[in-house]
Amino acid sequence: MRGKLWFALRGRRLGGFKFVRQEAIxxxxxxxxxxxxxxxxxxxxxxxxxxxxxxxRDSGLAAHGxxxxxxxxxxxxxxxxxVLSVILxxxxxxxx
Numbered sequence: 001m002r003g004k005l006w007f008a009l010r011g012r013r014l015g016g017f018k019f020v021r022q023e024a025i026x027x028x029x030x031x032x033x034x035x036x037x038x039x040x041x042x043x044x045x046x047x048x049x050x051x052x053x054x055x056x057r058d059s060g061l062a063a064h065g066x067x068x069x070x071x072x073x074x075x076x077x078x079x080x081x082x083v084l085s086v087i088l089x090x091x092x093x094x095x096x
Contacts, residue, residue: 005076019034043073
């Protein structure tokens with residue numbers, strides 16, 4: 001699922017925003033990040049449901065000034081355009 005999302009994000013394909021893949025932010029490696037907007041996008045499988053470590057990780061990323069959007073693998077499979085719309089709306093709605 002990450003590959004499909006990366007295809008849509010790379011090369012400034014989503015609204016002209018630059019994303020990087022597998023970036024280190026503090027002690028964390030994030031799936032995708034837009035440095036300009038300090039937006040992190042994570043794609044998770046079912047093992048992440050109600051995972052307290054993910055909540056702690058999101059708090060740690062927030063301490064670095066980042067916002068985190070999480071999507072399920074199933075969202076990417078069944079509603080890729082919807083996922084991209086949410087990401088773009090978040091990017092366009094911020095003043096970072």
